[in-house]
Every structure is written in C-alpha cells, then in structure tokens.
Amino acid sequence: MKNSVAGIDYRFTDPKLLQQALTHRSLGARNNERLEFLGDSVLNLVVTSRLYELCPDAQEGDLSRMRARLVRGASLADIASGIGLGKHLNLGEGELKSGGFRRASILADAFEALLGAIFLDGGFKACHQVIAELFDPMIEALPAAEDLKDPKTRLQEWLQGRSRPIPVYHLQREEGADHAKRFYVICRLQDEDAEVESSGSSRRSAEQAAATLVLRQLQEKAGK
Numbered sequence: 314m315k316n317s318v319a320g321i322d323y324r325f326t327d328p329k330l331l332q333q334a335l336t337h338r339s340l341g342a343r344n345n346e347r348l349e350f351l352g353d354s355v356l357n358l359v360v361t362s363r364l365y366e367l368c369p370d371a372q373e374g375d376l377s378r379m380r381a382r383l384v385r386g387a388s389l390a391d392i393a394s395g396i397g398l399g400k401h402l403n404l405g406e407g408e409l410k411s412g413g414f415r416r417a418s419i420l421a422d423a424f425e426a427l428l429g430a431i432f433l434d435g436g437f438k439a440c441h442q443v444i445a446e447l448f449d450p451m452i453e454a455l456p457a458a459e460d461l462k463d464p465k466t467r468l469q470e471w472l473q474g475r476s477r478p479i480p481v482y483h484l485q486r487e488e489g490a491d492h493a494k495r496f497y498v499i500c501r502l503q504d505e506d507a508e509v510e511s512s513g514s515s516r517r518s519a520e521q522a523a524a525t526l527v528l529r530q531l532q533e534k535a536g537k
Contacts, residue, residue, distance in 0.1 A: 320396020339405030
C-alpha cells in the first residue's frame, strides 16, 4: 500500500489514512468525507495564520478576501491537479466513466481530505509545513487587495466615496432550461438616468457583470 503522493513532501506512517483520503464516496461507506471536513478546518487555520504573518499591513477585510481567494474550490482543484492527485483517486465505476478524476469538486475535496489525513498521521506541525509550502508562493502572487473585491463592492464603495446613493439591481428575466438558465439583470443608478443590463449563469454573476460595466463607465466619465 502506497504511503505518499508524488506532489506532496510527506510520507504516511499509516498508509490506510492516505487510502481513505483518496477514496471518493462513490466507492463505499469508508470514504474521504470525514477527512475532508477535518482538512478544511486545518487548511483555513493555517492559511489564516500565514496571511497574518506574511501580510502585516493588510486589514481584516483584506485578509478575509485573500483567504477566500486562496481556499476557494477552484484554487484547491488547481493545486490538486498540479500535484497529480487525480491519478491517485479511488472512484466508483460511474465516476470513473464520467471522468471524475478530472472534476474540480472531487479534486478539491480530495485535497482537503489529504490534509486531514496528514494532520491525523503526523500532527499539526507536519500539516502546517505541507500547507505552507504549497500556499506561501500563492500568497506572494496575490493581486492587490483592492482587486480582490467583487465588482458590486467596488461599485458601492466608489459611489459612497462620492456621497452618492448605492445602485439598485433588478432581475429582468430568465431564459433557458433549468440546467442552462441565463439571468438578465439591470443595474440602475438612483441619482441619474443611467442603467446597464448584463447577464450571467446565476443572478449573482449577472449582477456582478452589470456592476463591472457601470463602474467602468463611471470611471471613464470621471477621468475625462
């Protein structure tokens, strides 16, 4: 039974923990979901600690946005892909046929389960070291804190900074089948006759897209 994953600098004393971390629920009851729960908590703690140490000038809100960017599912799936985790996964027949070893959600969950297994096998110090080695370069590469704010927040702060009312969002319509629905949203400025319509695969993404367009227009106008 193997006791390590090629992309992680850690060898398990108990290979059964690694086996469980790599086992998806589609293969049976003894799967990685409990380890995923544990790994998620350890990951958040260590990333929070590293951000606190490496970004001494960042405010609380900035630290929260940085952490959210680092531990989101897409980021974890990228790490899992980078260390070749997919080829080690134990999947049920259905997941194998559908390419589950490439699915972002399965990769992200397995990565968190792997961290949970390392924590149980080697303790907090060993898990901290693994996480720091993977995430410190990502922390260094983070964009400016302002760029991490979502478009709706940036638009609201831009308007409030000029004593203007916050924008209003209205859902205009929904189109398409349930599995491929498209949402159309209008963002309207309350103190002038201006509105922008945009769309997205969810109401939230449509609102964010509309806010991006409105903010761009306001910044261009202010720059003239």
